[in-house]
Amino acid sequence: MRAFELVTAKDSRHAVALLAELSASAKVRVIAGGTDLMADLHFSSHVPDVIVDISRAEDLKNIAMTGEGLSIGALVTHTQIMRSPLIRDMFPALVDAAHTIGAVQTRNLGTLGGNLVTGVPSMDSGPTLVALEAVVSIAGPAGRRQVPLAEFWLGPRKTVLKPDELLAEIIIPKQNLSKPTHFLKFGLRKGQALALVNVAASFRVDWDKNIFVAPRIALGAVAPKVIRALKAEAYLEGRTVTPEAMAEAGRVAVGDAKPISDFRASAEYRKDLVAVLTKRALEGAYELAKAKR
Amino acid sequence: MITVTINVNGEKRTASVPPETSLLRMLRDNLNLTGAKLGCDVGDCGACTVIVDGKTVNSCLMLAAQADGRTVLTIEGLATADRLHPLQKSFENYGSLQCGFCGPGVLMSAKALLDENPSPTVPDIRDALGGNLCRCTGYTKMIEAIQVAARAMRGEPAEKTA
Numbered sequence: 001m002r003a004f005e006l007v008t009a010k011d012s013r014h015a016v017a018l019l020a021e022l023s024a025s026a027k028v029r030v031i032a033g034g035t036d037l038m039a040d041l042h043f044s045s046h047v048p049d050v051i052v053d054i055s056r057a058e059d060l061k062n063i064a065m066t067g068e069g070l071s072i073g074a075l076v077t078h079t080q081i082m083r084s085p086l087i088r089d090m091f092p093a094l095v096d097a098a099h100t101i102g103a104v105q106t107r108n109l110g111t112l113g114g115n116l117v118t119g120v121p122s123m124d125s126g127p128t129l130v131a132l133e134a135v136v137s138i139a140g141p142a143g144r145r146q147v148p149l150a151e152f153w154l155g156p157r158k159t160v161l162k163p164d165e166l167l168a169e170i171i172i173p174k175q176n177l178s179k180p181t182h183f184l185k186f187g188l189r190k191g192q193a194l195a196l197v198n199v200a201a202s203f204r205v206d207w208d209k210n211i212f213v214a215p216r217i218a219l220g221a222v223a224p225k226v227i228r229a230l231k232a233e234a235y236l237e238g239r240t241v242t243p244e245a246m247a248e249a250g251r252v253a254v255g256d257a258k259p260i261s262d263f264r265a266s267a268e269y270r271k272d273l274v275a276v277l278t279k280r281a282l283e284g285a286y287e288l289a290k291a292k293r
Numbered sequence: 294m295i296t297v298t299i300n301v302n303g304e305k306r307t308a309s310v311p312p313e314t315s316l317l318r319m320l321r322d323n324l325n326l327t328g329a330k331l332g333c334d335v336g337d338c339g340a341c342t343v344i345v346d347g348k349t350v351n352s353c354l355m356l357a358a359q360a361d362g363r364t365v366l367t368i369e370g371l372a373t374a375d376r377l378h379p380l381q382k383s384f385e386n387y388g389s390l391q392c393g394f395c396g397p398g399v400l401m402s403a404k405a406l407l408d409e410n411p412s413p414t415v416p417d418i419r420d421a422l423g424g425n426l427c428r429c430t431g432y433t434k435m436i437e438a439i440q441v442a443a444r445a446m447r448g449e450p451a452e453k454t455a
Contacts, residue, residue: 006358031359033354034355035336038354038356079348103339104402104405105336105339105342105402108349108350109354191423192337
């Protein structure tokens with residue numbers, strides 16, 4: 001690995017100050033869990049001049065209920081998500097998604113913020129959070145700003161973060177707390193595999209009318225970033241909850257996806273997966289809705 | 294150069310390393326702890342697995358500086374001078390390793406699993422070994438050995454496994 005300078009941030013405020021100071025004259029990268037960056041440094045010719053280590057910023061490691069909703073610090077690891085009683089109770093889909101990432105060692109190191117910032121379209125943290133309309137809080141020299149997660153990515157590995165900004169917190173808004181949500185990933189193996197397609201589906205049920213309320217479907221690995229399946233959502237909104245409606249929503253979702261063919265799978269195969277996984281994710285969310293009724 | 298002090302296998306060790314040094318390189322090159330292996334060096338194979346503050350990590354993915362002040366357990370810390378760890382004994386009995394390159398990582402993953410879950414199911418064990426690639430022995434004998442070691446560590450009599 002080629003040489004770089006390393007500075008350690010004490011907390012998020014210090015990290016932002018370091019980024020503002022250093023990014024003016026140098027190519028700077030941030031390291032948290034390191035599971036993506038350390039591999040990148042091996043394969044990429046773009047070695048940064050300076051790396052800011054934020055792994056000791058304790059203020060970014062909390063999982064807490066706030067006035068805005070459920071707040072998850074950017075440095076919370078995938079293992080911590082899997083073990084948080086709060087998250088296990090409210091959002092089992094987030095636990096399932098975290099469990100599909102890498103392996104135990106990478107889940108112990110890797111952070112939620114890192115998974116989102118790296119911004120690969122097949123990221124497993126993305127779909128559930130997008131379906132739950134999560135918002136990210138970005139720390140910069142002028143303070144915090146909030147951006148809907150779905151607008152945080154500009155394309156593969158590209159985000160709205162400026163060189164002097166840091167992803168600080170992921171917030172699931174109050175109105176979506178405990179909203180029944182289900183996540184499914186299809187990879188070539190159970191462990192250490194990237195998603196060919198991953199899907200999260202989330203909705204509430206108006207039990208008097210037995211109709212879908214606020215259905216949200218998010219798809220990963222089928223577009224330059226994690227996307228909402230807006231046509232499928234529109235199809236379901238207000239419709240009677242039936243197995244046929246869920247199957248049809250899966251077929252409609254194929255029209256929302258724009259997959260590419262690569263060495264992992266063809267576009268056609270990914271489209272078939274979108275239909276099947278969307279249907280099954282809706283069925284999973286419905287089971288949860290019935291259990292929570 | 295950066296000065297890094299870690300508590301490794303119960304001993305405080307300090308090294309002065311370039312900033313880009315991984316924990317794995319520091320263990321191997323500076324502290325002469327060559328048990329953790331350099332395999333893929335990008336977090337895929339698990340041959341470099343060590344336990345940091347009770348959790349397994351790929352030591353190739355962690356900067357040495359990020360381990361400063363933390364507690365590290367490597368394969369060298371598993372056995373004492375006169376006694377193998379029950380997992381090591383069990384791996385020996387069951388022929389769970391052939392070339393052995395993946396062994397130090399597999400054993401640390403198994404150790405961390407049993408520390409948190411003394412009675413793991415087979416799916417629990419498979420999940421725990423998901424980040425450790427073995428290309429010669431295969432996993433069946435490892436899973437058997439871990440079940441037997443777990444039983445021994447719980448103080449239960451040995452019993453034939455599946």
